[in-house]
Amino acid sequence: xxxxxxxxxxxxxxxxxxxxxxxxxxxxxxxxxxxxxxxxxxxxxxxxxxxxxxxxxxxxxxxxxxxxxxxxxxxxxxxxxxxxxxxxxxxxxxxxxxxxxxxxxxxxxxxxxx
Amino acid sequence: xxxxxxxxxxxxxxxxxxxxxxxxxxxxxxxxxxxxxxxxxxxxxxxxxxxxxxxxxxxxxxxxxxxxxxxxxxxxxxxxxxxxxxxxxxxxxxxxxxxxxxxxxxxxxxxxxxxxxxxxxxxxxxxxxxxxxxxxxxxxxxxxxxxxxxxxxxxxxxxxxxxxxxxxxxxxxxxxxxxxxxxxxxxxxxxxxxxxxxxxxxxxxxxxxxxxxxxxxxxxxxxxxxxxxxxxxxxxxxxxxxxxxxxxxxxxxxxxxxxxxxxxxxxxxxxxxxxxxxxxxxxxxxxxxxxxxxxxxxxxxxxxxxxxxxxxxxxxxxxxxxxxxxxxxxxxxxxxxxxxxxxxxxxxxxxxxxxxxxxxxxxxxxxxxxxxxxxxxxxxxxxxxxxxxxxxxxxxxxxxxxxxxxxxxxxxxxxxxxxxxxxxxxxxxxxxxxxxxxxxxxxxxxxxxxxxxxxxxxxxxxxxxxxxxxxxxxxxxxxxxxxxxxxxxxxxxxxxxxxxxxxxxxxxxxxxxxxxxxxxxxxxxxxxxxxxxxxxxxxxxxxxxxxxxxxxxxxxxxxxxxxxxxxxxxxxx
Numbered sequence: 090x091x092x093x094x095x096x097x098x099x100x101x102x103x104x105x106x107x108x109x110x111x112x113x114x115x116x117x118x119x120x121x122x123x124x125x126x127x128x129x130x131x132x133x134x135x136x137x138x139x140x141x142x143x144x145x146x147x148x149x150x151x152x153x154x155x156x157x158x159x160x161x162x163x164x165x166x167x168x169x170x171x172x173x174x175x176x177x178x179x180x181x182x183x184x185x186x187x188x189x190x191x192x193x194x195x196x197x198x199x200x201x202x203x
Numbered sequence: 204x205x206x207x208x209x210x211x212x213x214x215x216x217x218x219x220x221x222x223x224x225x226x227x228x229x230x231x232x233x234x235x236x237x238x239x240x241x242x243x244x245x246x247x248x249x250x251x252x253x254x255x256x257x258x259x260x261x262x263x264x265x266x267x268x269x270x271x272x273x274x275x276x277x278x279x280x281x282x283x284x285x286x287x288x289x290x291x292x293x294x295x296x297x298x299x300x301x302x303x304x305x306x307x308x309x310x311x312x313x314x315x316x317x318x319x320x321x322x323x324x325x326x327x328x329x330x331x332x333x334x335x336x337x338x339x340x341x342x343x344x345x346x347x348x349x350x351x352x353x354x355x356x357x358x359x360x361x362x363x364x365x366x367x368x369x370x371x372x373x374x375x376x377x378x379x380x381x382x383x384x385x386x387x388x389x390x391x392x393x394x395x396x397x398x399x400x401x402x403x404x405x406x407x408x409x410x411x412x413x414x415x416x417x418x419x420x421x422x423x424x425x426x427x428x429x430x431x432x433x434x435x436x437x438x439x440x441x442x443x444x445x446x447x448x449x450x451x452x453x454x455x456x457x458x459x460x461x462x463x464x465x466x467x468x469x470x471x472x473x474x475x476x477x478x479x480x481x482x483x484x485x486x487x488x489x490x491x492x493x494x495x496x497x498x499x500x501x502x503x504x505x506x507x508x509x510x511x512x513x514x515x516x517x518x519x520x521x522x523x524x525x526x527x528x529x530x531x532x533x534x535x536x537x538x539x540x541x542x543x544x545x546x547x548x549x550x551x552x553x554x555x556x557x558x559x560x561x562x563x564x565x566x567x568x569x570x571x572x573x574x575x576x577x578x579x580x581x582x583x584x585x586x587x588x589x590x591x592x593x594x595x596x597x598x599x600x601x602x603x604x605x606x607x608x609x610x611x612x613x614x615x616x617x618x619x620x621x622x623x624x625x626x627x628x629x630x631x632x633x634x635x636x637x638x639x640x641x642x643x644x645x646x647x648x649x650x651x652x653x654x655x656x657x658x659x660x661x662x663x664x665x666x667x668x669x670x671x672x673x674x675x676x677x678x679x680x681x682x683x684x685x686x687x688x689x690x691x692x693x694x695x696x697x698x699x700x701x702x703x704x705x706x707x708x709x710x711x712x713x714x715x716x717x718x719x720x721x722x723x724x725x726x727x728x729x730x731x732x733x734x735x736x737x738x739x740x741x742x743x744x745x746x747x748x749x750x751x752x753x754x755x756x757x758x759x760x761x762x763x764x765x766x767x768x769x770x771x772x773x774x775x776x
Contacts, residue, residue: 104387111380112758117372124379131387138394152274153393156342160386163349167379170353174360174372182365187373187754 097137103130117178117185121171128164132157208255209265211248212278212337215288218245219330223323231314235307238322242299245329249292256285264339272400277339279401282687283546284336287463290550291336293675294455294557295329301561301668302448317361321449327354328452335460341389341399341472344464348385348428352378355457358449359441370440377427377437380761381461384424391417392472401471408473410776412769418473419768422485423761425468428461431522432492433760435515436752442511447564450507454514455557459549462521469525470542474535478775481768482525482536488764490629492519497636498744501643501720506563506573509640510556517552517599520633521545523626527617534775543687544613551606551676555595558673562592565665569658575644576722580652587666589648591673596641598676600712601634602705604693606679612692638712643720 107127114120139153178185222241226234256263262281270276280288302325306318331354334347352375360371393399395414396407408414423434430438442454469477496516503509524545530537565588566581567573582589597603601611611630618626684690695701718737750756 108758108762112755112762115754117376120376124376124383127380127383131383131390134387134390134394138390141394150397153390156393156399159342159346163346164383166353167349167375167382170356171372171375171379174356174368174375177360177363178365178368178372181363181368185369185372187369187376 093137093140096133096140100130100133100137103127103133105130115186117171117175117187120187121168121175124171125164125168128160132160135160204264205266205269206261206264207259208252208263209278211252211255212263212265212280213267214248215245215252215333215337216278216330218248219326219333223326223330226319226322226326230319232308234319234322235303238299238326239303241326242296245333246292246296249288252280253285253289256280256282272340273398273403276343277400278337279339280337283463283466283542286546286550287336287459288333290553290679291329291332291456294553294672295325295452297554297668297672297675298448298451298455298557298561299325301451301665304662304665305446305448305564320357321361321446324354324358324449325452328358328457332456332460335463339401341392341401341404344467345382345386345389348425348461348464349382351457351460352382352428355453358453359445361446361449366440367444370437370444374437374441377434377757380758381424381427381434384420384427384761384765385464388417388419388421388424391420401467404472405474408476410476410772412773414473414476415769415772415776416765418468418476419481419772420765421468422465422477422481422768423765425461425465426488426764427761429458429465429518430515431488431518432495432515433488433751434757434764435492435518436754436757438515439508439511439752442514442560443505443507447507447560447567450511450564451557451560454511454560455553458514458518459553462518462549466542466545470528470536470538474537475533476775477536477768477772478534479526479529479531480774481771482529484764484767484771485525486523486626486629489519489522492516492522493629493633493636495744495748497633497640498719498741499748500640501716502741502745504574504576504721506566506575506578506644507560509575509644510559510563513559513599513637513640514556516633516636517556521548521552523629523633524548524614524617526623527614527621527626529621531621539617540613540688541617543683544610544617547606547613547679547683547688548610550679551598551610554672554675554679555598555607558591558595558669561665561669561672562588562595565661565669566592568661571659575647578644578648579650581648581658583652584658585661585666587663587670588661589645591666591669593641593645594670594673595676596637596644598673600637600641600708602638602708603677603696604680605676606683607676609680609683609688609692613688634708635711635715638708639715639719642709642712643716646716647722 104127107123110123111120135153135157139150222237226237229237262279265278267276306321308315308318331347331350338344338347356371356375359374360367391413392404396404398404427434442450493516496512500509500512524541528536528541563573569585598605599607601607614630615627684693718734719741
């Protein structure tokens with residue numbers, strides 16, 4: 090197995106693990122971490138493609154590395170924003186769950202009659 | 204090659220961002236003045252770019268730093284971008300005029316957090332949207348998409364209350380999953396093509412499993428950001444909880460950014476890859492969105508939630524054009540009347556939905572609440588606000604000569620020509636369902652009001668701004684007829700055929716509202732079995748909607764859709 094193939098498989102495993110955590114973890118902090126795990130997989134994929142030299146046929150393609158740096162900055166900003174909102178939510182509300190409010194049942198106390 | 208007037212494209216992006224930076228540096232009351240000046244400058248640039256495009260008849264291109272793609276980055280504005288640039292500028296300006304009354308720094312303080320942040324974010328949303336519209340490569344599109352999300356999310360929680368923070372966090376985290384899928388697809392395309400420049404990718408990409416999965420994942424990720432059913436878990440609380448001037452931005456414009464990239468992807472990047480089966484899935488989701496969005500809208504008690512669910516339905520309407528734009532002979536998606544119709548619908552919805560949220564905000568301000576059942580007498584108390592809401596609603600129904608009317612006619616023609624009669628049914632049904640919730644609100648506000656609950660007067664400029672945006676949809680029809688659309692489509696609204704179609708839409712809408720709405724004026728006795736059955740059906744739709752908005756379900760739906768699109772593309776090849 091060549092190096093790029095091995096790293097590509099690791100990248101796929103990271104994306105898969107991240108997606109699993111993103112879907113099943115109940116806590117928002119874990120979802121944000123899962124997003125970062127998926128992101129790591131994607132960035133590793135960038136590295137693999139750079140190493141393959143893609144179409145250019147050279148030893149290492151510099152363009153994916155430039156993209157990768159930008160991608161990391163974007164993911165970092167996204168994480169910072171999400172953590173900030175989460176901290177504010179923890180201050181303001183009793184619980185930080187992201188599940189929507191349960192559907193209104195038939196006996197609706199807040200219902201105003203016309 | 205940079206074309207004449209190409210410099211306008213970087214200016215489109217830079218001017219709003221420079222305005223936002225200057226507003227941040229100046230702060231306080233000065234921030235609002237800077238924002239107003241930026242709105243005027245940006246509108247002028249967008250219009251000028253439109254003039255340049257019409258003059259040359261070719262896409263405006265600017266090559267950054269003189270570096271040619273694939274090494275450099277090009278900004279491009281074709282007809283789609285140019286029309287959207289103007290539409291976004293007009294809607295942002297209208298919202299800005301409206302927001303002056305809500306987000307001015309209060310007397311006695313030199314700076315308040317809410318107003319300052321609102322003006323910064325308004326300009327940031329605009330700059331990011333303009334970057335989405337003019338980007339010529341897939342990675343710049345990714346950055347623009349993320350900027351748009353970062354600017355849009357804080358608009359949801361401007362008031363800093365627990366529920367809006369929760370809505371904002373849900374929106375942000377789900378949107379991040381969407382963007383990471385988009386990025387993964389872009390990486391795979393780079394691996395296949397060695398470039399991210401859209402025209403070059405279009406030349407080099409060929410049918411292969413990696414290409415199918417790349418396009419499928421990018422599409423699914425973008426749908427999560429557009430909130431197409433069933434990936435809409437974040438939309439209703441986020442759009443209904445934000446302040447009205449922010450809801451208008453989110454509902455009218457922010458979701459259109461990712462929708463625009465779907466169009467780029469399917470029409471420009473890889474027109475031959477997705478195929479008809481994938482397009483049928485896309486439009487099928489759109490049809491489900493129309494049904495769920497409209498029926499759940501009818502069950503809402505708060506006006507802003509009703510409008511948020513209406514947005515869900517209207518987003519579905521936008522996706523109906525995909526199977527109709529497919530050319531069976533070449534096996535590709537082609538730019539034609541169906542795409543024109545889709546863009547008309549996009550712009551019509553942007554103006555109309557902004558007006559509806561603004562009108563709802565005015566009613567909230569007048570009454571101190573937005574419970575639909577308690578808005579009796581609003582027609583007399585705030586006639587211009589009600590008029591703006593109704594004109595916006597009528598503009599979406601597609602009955603009178605308006606943008607949505609032309610869009611519906613073009614799509615009906617395309618559906619008839621390609622023998623896809625089932626989309627004709629959905630298009631007509633969508634009009635009826637839109638009519639139903641507009642009629643429902645109209646029925647409540649025209650009832651005789653309670654004199655004790657005398658409303659507060661609302662500023663006239665805000666009412667005029669809302670009404671002006673609502674009327675833009677009719678101006679759009681005129682602009683379209685002078686541009687890409689044949690004038691024969693625009694019939695006399697008083698001709699018997701048109702009159703009957705209008706009346707029928709309203710009448711069927713009334714019927715749907717009477718059967719499905721929770722609170723209707725007492726025309727049907729409570730024990731009527733048909734109404735009881737329909738209420739139960741509506742309740743089932745509402746519970747299904749709530750189940751689909753559970754996190755695990757929505758997350759799985761995202762993955763399932765990505766694989767479904769990939770599999771559909773395989774059948775095409």
